[in-house]
Amino acid sequence: MLLKERTESNELLALRYLNTRMELSPKEKFHYLNLEKGYEGEVKFDRLAAERLKEERYILNDLLLEVNNSYFQIDSLIISQSVIHLCDIKNLEGDCYLEGDKLFSKLTGREYQNPVNQIKRSGTLFRQLLQNLKLNFLVDVSVIFINPEFTLYQAPMDQPFILPTQLNRFLDDLNKTPSMLHEGHKKVAQNLLSLHQNTNRLTTLPKYTYDQLSKGIYCKNCKSFLVSIRNNVFLCDQCGEHEKIEHAILRNVKEFQLLFPEKKITTQRIYEWCNVDLSKKTFSRVLKKHYTPIGRTSSTYYV
């Protein structure tokens, strides 16, 4: 049973929007694409787990926990009857090798953060957390390499790696152990959900200003700004994607809100932001329908 779903972090969303509306520096772009790739891998694991895992289990995704002032993040946490699995999902591709406790790309020689140190630290902190809560569970940690195009050379057998070729077996092995959940499992799940830190801070964003960003409505599928209006929809000239005008406006309002949390939502602002051949009346109508107007006439804003 899925108890906590995964959603894109605000950082990933903001970078995704900025990438469409401005030129990111190579370093920013690299960071952004890494986040996209990581998220894609996690979603892929979620789908696989939902498909293959049987028996009673709780699944909590993307937890940020704190114990004794140390923060740690768990991509996927699976509570079974006899064990709690902490999984770190890595979407690396290509050939990598381990040297000592360092992970390198064979092609570029680039060093990656060693996921084992990270998951071991999470495991230790998580056990401490359970101890603080006076809960007694067996904890197991794994680093899951989700990308089928990934190979790891010199992988020691005593490390908690699940390579792409082992992933189905890892899930099947989980299935082999019968799992019935009771009150104690429910309690630990509820505890973890309540302890999840919902910070979602926008820490590493590039600098940007309103004036600097391209205005306009772009295709939600291919991100092209070449969209035309037909009846009630935006039609993408590049890929043919349709989107209802109302949906597209709301999508752009959300984008504006995330990028400029300090700015008030007004008809004029959203009209400028969307910069498209629609009357202000249309924007006003959509805003009124989905948001609450505050104030009157020209100074009305929406929450």
Ligand SMILES: [Zn+2]
């Ligand atoms: Zn398109």
